[in-house]
Amino acid sequence: MTDILQPGATIGILGGGQLGRMLSVAASRLGFKTHIFEPSTNPPAGHVADRVTAAPYEDVEALADFAASVDVITYEFENVPTSALDMLESVRPIRPNRKALAVSQDRLVEKAFLNDLGLKTAPFAAVDDEVDLAEAIDEIGLPAILKPRRFGYDGKGQARLKAPEDAAQALADMAGAPSILEGFVEFSHEVSVIGARGLDGAVSCFDPGENVHKDGILDTTTVPARLTPAQRTDAVLLAAKILNKLDYVGVMGVELFVTREGLIVNEIAPRVHNSGHWTQNGCVVDQFEQHIRAVIGWPLGDGTRHSNVVMENLIGDDVDRIPDYAKEGVAIHLYGKAEAKPGRKMGHINRITGPAN
Amino acid sequence: MTDILQPGATIGILGGGQLGRMLSVAASRLGFKTHIFEPSTNPPAGHVADRVTAAPYEDVEALADFAASVDVITYEFENVPTSALDMLESVRPIRPNRKALAVSQDRLVEKAFLNDLGLKTAPFAAVDDEVDLAEAIDEIGLPAILKPRRFGYDGKGQARLKAPEDAAQALADMAGAPSILEGFVEFSHEVSVIGARGLDGAVSCFDPGENVHKDGILDTTTVPARLTPAQRTDAVLLAAKILNKLDYVGVMGVELFVTREGLIVNEIAPRVHNSGHWTQNGCVVDQFEQHIRAVIGWPLGDGTRHSNVVMENLIGDDVDRIPDYAKEGVAIHLYGKAEAKPGRKMGHINRITGPAN
Structure with missing residues (x-):
């Protein structure tokens, strides 16, 4: 099997949420089919995929059939169980590669990796027990935030420490999971770079966007971001450095804090990204197309920005505003989720605010 | 059932070709599912649809099941058999309506309808036999073109008459089908207006595009088209007149010849259109989204053009150029068709040539 796939081939996608859905649509534009692997039933991506396998990641037979039916495998989320990846990788290439997953699945490994590359992060320390935590608080100071090293996502399962007496409860919240204490960073705002690296090693980054969060969930992304030309260059070079070091193939989201001392990496996500x-x-x-292009071995596309845009997430009941948005000159993107629960990403809108400047 | 559908509802689409495929993707953006009805197997739209029914239009049971499973029905081509439409319409609304189909399914009815509206067409006459044809040639003159009244599409099954002695062969080519003789129109170029009308009666037209054909098939569409401001206004008003007269709901393609005497309507297509x-x-x-919005009873979207674009069709072997196009800054849209036959529309590219002017 050649590394460069031809239209008509099938891309396997692990995860059937909104990212898998929009990846599937992008794949169709290039003439490719998709096969979604997703444990839950009626996944959003299934509405626009050629095939869906509904099975748990522990179902070895389902994984084997899935892998055999596709030409390459990618994923919409970074927390695919290692055992499943081992099995799948023995049959078909997984892009982005395992190294990227290993780094991003563990906050401690990720921060160490970034520091090794010469990139700044928030101060951090590994915490496995109360002794570690006491030492970490001494080293990093308070306030700080205790997070499990693995499976952190959108601020769930994290504990803030304002004073030393919060330590015991915070550690209890981790329920014994290996954890990491992170210090706070004084930043003026957050930006993110969506970077892509092709199979040929070419790197292309989209213009950085400026992110605003609400209740720990991304609320809006605005392009252009408030950045000096030097910061803009830094942001892109920094993303390229990460992509190259990981021999990465696909799209990665790199979240950055803008501080007086320069850009600090918050976290990386080895996948297409809400921002x-x-x-x-x-x-x-x-x-989405950029990611698909990388995964199928095609040259990266032209990601030049032609317009200024504000993206607004529709979380939970926000989706009730759709009738109003439908009357405005905005692009609507809904995910086909049946029920609007609090905190659930139901869709987003893109508001073009003018030609690119 | 209310006329305005909510996300999560299912849109039935008759026809599973590239237009159905791109309609399905647009429906997904708004949170809707699609169910494709298509006689042939492995239709392009099936790769991005929630459901596909593969059955002939004569299969009454399959039609009934299809209709019962959807909330509204639309179509990607105008030649759906009348018997199937009768059955479907007894279960679910069909948008655009039957009147639009009746007009566009018959070239004679279409031209008479347009003339009744005060719009200019090529000179024409009904031809059922040699006597009609001789009279029509006398009236219209030569060269002219003899076409079957129904099922004409992309120049197939038409006969050109340069001299009176071509009449017998041309009539034989019609194989007894009720036909129409059309005179030639001297025009400088062809443009088309993609117009939309919502369930609320609102009309919105995209900026007219300029079309170039090759071997009877659309080759390129360029926006902006070469039109004076007055012609641009005429084109849009004319499209609106047609949409309103038909009490139309959905997107319609209106092809126009630009002549010294003004705009002449070539033909109308009651669906999304290649141009x-x-x-x-x-x-x-x-x-595609504009059509879906109309069909589901939503307000029409903002169709303002933000960029100048050249669309190029990829016909047959043109698709072999994809590796080159993938390296350029163009948007690629492939249809997922397995085999590149001569004359077959395999995909298209959109080349942005600058901000809108």
């Missing part, structure tokens, strides 16, 4: 949804209406080739 | 594919990369809301 890159603006590209759907701001560029000819969006982050 | 509107540029909207995918030139507007926030493209023709």
Whole structure:
């Protein structure tokens, strides 16, 4: 099997949420089919995929059939169980590669990796027990935040420490999971770079977007971000450094804090990223197509931004505003989820605010 | 059932080709599912649809099941058999309506309808036999073109008459089908208007595009088209007149010849149209989403053009150029068809040539 796939081939996607859904649509634009592997029933991506396998990641037979039916495998989330990846990788290539997953699945490994590359992060320390935690608080100071090293996502299962007496409860919240204490960073705002690296090693980054969070969940991304030309260059070079070091193939989201001392890496996500949804209406080739292009071995597309855009997430009941948005000049993107629960990402809108400047 | 559908509802689409495929993707953006009805196997739209029914239009049971499973029915081509439409319409609303289909399924009815509206067409006459044809030639003159009244599409099954002695063969080519003789129109170029009308009666037209054909098939569409401001206004008003007269709901393609005597209507298509594919990369809301919005009873979207675009069709072997196009800054849209036969529409590209002017 050649590394460069031809239209008509099938891309296997682990995860059937909104990212898998939009990846599937992008794959169709290039003439490819998709096969979704997703434990839950009626996944959003299933509405626009050629095939769906509904099975748990522990179902070895289902994984084997899935792998045999596709030409390459990618994923919409980084927390695929290692055993499943081992099995799948023995049959078909997984892109982005395992190294990227290993780094991003563990906050401690990720921060160490970034520091090794010469990139700044928040101060951090590994915490496995109360002794570690006491030492970490001494070293990093308070306030700080205790997080499990693995499976952290959108601020769930994290504990803030304002004073030393919060330590015991915070550690209890971790329920024995290996953890990491992170110090706070004084930053003026957060930006993210959606970077892509092709199979040929070419790197292309979308223009950085400026992110605003609400209740720990991304609320809006605005392009252009408030950055000096030097910061903009730094942001892109820094993303490229990460992509190259990991021999990465695909799209990665790199969240950055803008501080007086320069850019500090918050976290990386080895997948298409919520803060890159603006590209759907701001560029000819969006982050989803860029990811698909990389995964199928095609040259990366032209991600030049043609418009200024504000992306707004629709969380939970926000989706009730759709009738109003439908009357406005905004692009609507809904995920096909049946029920609007609090905190659930139901869709987003992209508002074009003018030609690119 | 209310006329305005909510996300999660299912849109039935008759026809599973590239137009159905791109309609299905647009429906997914708004949170809707699609169910494709298509006689042939492995239809392009099936790769991105929630459900596919593969059955002939004569299969009454399959039609009934299909209709019962969807909330509204639309179509990607105008030649759906009348008996199937009768059955479907007894279960679910069909948008655009039957009147639009009746007009566009018959070239004679279409031209008479347009003339009744005060719009200019090529000179024409009904031809059922040699006597009609001789009279029609006398009236219209030569050269002229003899076409079957029904099922004409992309120049197939038409006969050109250069001299009176071509009459017998041309009539034989019609194989007894009721026909129409059309005179030639001297025009400088062809443009088309992609117009939309919502369930609320609102009309919105995309900026007219300029079409170039090759071997009777659309080759390129360029926006902006070469039109004076007055012609541009005429084109849009004319399209609106047609949409309103038909009490139309959905997107319609209106092909126009630009002549010294003004705009002459070539033909109308009661569906999304190949000459509107540029909207995918030139507007926030493209023709496919505009059609879906109308069909589900939503307000029409903002079809303002933000960029200049050249759309190029990929016919047959043109698709072999994809590796080159993938390296350029163009948007690629492939249809997932297995085999590149001569004359077969395999995909298209949209080239952004600058900000809208």
